[in-house]
Amino acid sequence: MTDSLRFACTGCGKCCTGHHVPLTLSEARQWADAGGQVVVLIEAFVTDGPGMPAEQRDHVLRRSHPVPCGSGEARVSVTFAAFNPGRCRNLDDNDLCTIYEQRPLVCRIYPVEINPHIPLRPESKDCPPEAWQQGPQLIHGTQLLDAGLEALVQASRQADRDDIAAKVAVCQRLGMTTSAVKGNGFTAYLPDMGAFATALSQVAETDGERWTLHVENEALVSDLQAWGMQTTSEPPVYYAFIGF
Ligand code: SF4
Ligand code: SF4
DSSP, rough: OOOOOOOOOOOOOGGGBSSSSSOOOOHHHHHHTTTOEEEEEEEEEEETTTTOOGGGHHHHHHHHHEEEEETTEEEEEEEEEOOOOSSSSOOOOOSSSTTGEEEEEEHHHSSSSSSSSSSSOOOGGOOOOOGGGGGEEEEEEEEOOHHHHHHHHHHHHHHHHHHHHHHHHHHHTEEEEEEEEEETEEEOOOHHHHHHHHHTTTTTTTTOOEEEEEOOHHHHHHHHHHHHEEEEOOSSSSEEEEOO
16 A cells, blocks of 8 residues: 555546546436436345444444344445446547536546545556656545545535445335345346436335345354344346456
8 A cells, every 4th residue: 555646647548447436426317317227236234243344333323224124133234336347338438438527426526436444555556657756646545635626525425325225225116126145146147227317207106125134154144143134045136246
């Protein structure tokens, strides 16, 4: 980890290819309205139990929502992301963003990390080496030196907290109620975008759907069942299990 980093974007466009871009609720609405596909990524944990990283307790609790699971309660974190398996639909032939002024928050923040527990590591980013050898000093220790960027990071974290109940309600409306366990994987859904847009317009009406945790590790299954959790290891049909 470098204590002090300089950075200036070279405009290479690599971060706009092969990255599912996390979206706030209102950005997901805009993405859907513009004809884009959203991928829904879900992970869950038990408060002070399986899946909860103790050192990130406050952070993960704030951006998760309680749901009934088995005879107990799980907390789920839901990410709505622009589905970009290849080039982003907004990247033009010159590698320029065609919605630059309206691009999502995360696009404005990259390569900075949103999770306060993940240090910024150039080697885990797509930016070429020269991007880290030019421009103003970006970070010192864990302190972001660009006040505008810091405000965007805070806005993104706040949206995570503000949006989570509505995102869970959308998942429940669309029957997306099987989650992976945090640290063990994600469940990933590609909803029909017409149904997704309808669910987004109805999010005020929250259901009390019961959730299930997708786990293939037998020791973790036993641990979760001791907490009263409902688990499944059946081959997924309507979602993908992306295990770690
Ligand atoms: S919206 Fe624009 S900045 Fe964001 S990934 Fe797509 S092309 Fe890149
Ligand atoms: S990968 Fe880095 S340098 Fe390249 S466009 Fe994205 S932010 Fe800029």
